[in-house]
Amino acid sequence: NRFDSLEPLESSISDSERFKNSAQLTLRCPNCKNEFLFGGIVASNHYTICYNGLKCRNCDHLYSPIQLSCQLERSIRAQISLYYAGWVQCDDSTCNNQTRSISVFGKRCLNEGCTGVMKYRYSDKQLYNQLLYFESLFDVSKNKSQQLKPLYSPDDSDKPTHKLPTSQVAALSEQNRELFEIMNSVVQKYLSDCGRRYVDMKSIFSFMGPP
Numbered sequence: 001n002r003f004d005s006l007e008p009l010e011s012s013i014s015d016s017e018r019f020k021n022s023a024q025l026t027l028r029c030p031n032c033k034n035e036f037l038f039g040g041i042v043a044s045n046h047y048t049i050c051y052n053g054l055k056c057r058n059c060d061h062l063y064s065p066i067q068l069s070c071q072l073e074r075s076i077r078a079q080i081s082l083y084y085a086g087w088v089q090c091d092d093s094t095c096n097n098q099t100r101s102i103s104v105f106g107k108r109c110l111n112e113g114c115t116g117v118m119k120y121r122y123s124d125k126q127l128y129n130q131l132l133y134f135e136s137l138f139d140v141s142k143n144k145s146q147q148l149k150p151l152y153s154p155d156d157s158d159k160p161t162h163k164l165p166t167s168q169v170a171a172l173s174e175q176n177r178e179l180f181e182i183m184n185s186v187v188q189k190y191l192s193d194c195g196r197r198y199v200d201m202k203s204i205f206s207f208m209g210p211p
């Protein structure tokens with residue numbers, strides 16, 4: 001069945017593995033314009049999750065729920081535009097022919113002598129995973145059990161020196177439940193669209209092969 005990848009992913013896969021190719025969520029403080037990566041209720045040099053929401057560490061601005069949801073929605077839309085730009089790429093690494101126009105392409109690369117196959121550079125599965133990643137950041141139970149994809153790699157110079165205490169993360173997860181549910185509903189709006197479209201795209205462009 002070619003819709004296999006729509007089914008729930010195995011719970012044995014960690015978020016770090018599942019979302020390894022997903023783009024991080026970048027936020028921009030509405031007050032001081034400082035840009036930073038958001039990774040849920042984790043230690044960061046740029047933001048704090050406090051009992052009543054998200055606070056910029058640079059200027060102490062407390063995000064209103066609408067300021068946060070607007071920025072989340074903007075990031076989702078940016079990812080969806082990337083997907084719709086429709087770049088396809090030859091899978092032969094010695095060729096790497098790329099084009100935006102899929103209409104003139106069959107499965108085969110049209111570069112002379114190339115036997116490669118054209119594939120979506122940003123696949124529907126990747127977009128679907130990207131939305132699931134954004135959703136995970138505002139998942140109360142995932143935050144609580146600290147199962148989120150790490151915000152920083154171990155050798156990142158911006159990596160905070162300490163972790164948040166487990167009990168503090170648990171308390172903050174509960175205190176921000178309402179806010180996180182608002183954020184979750186923003187992602188859900190696109191996720192259900194994407195799921196439906198995912199099936200459509202698969203049947204329309206099935207000649208492209210699996211992502």
Ligand SMILES: [Zn+2]
Nearest residue numbers: 029032056059
């Ligand atoms: Zn700020």
Ligand SMILES: [Zn+2]
Nearest residue numbers: 090095109114
């Ligand atoms: Zn090629």
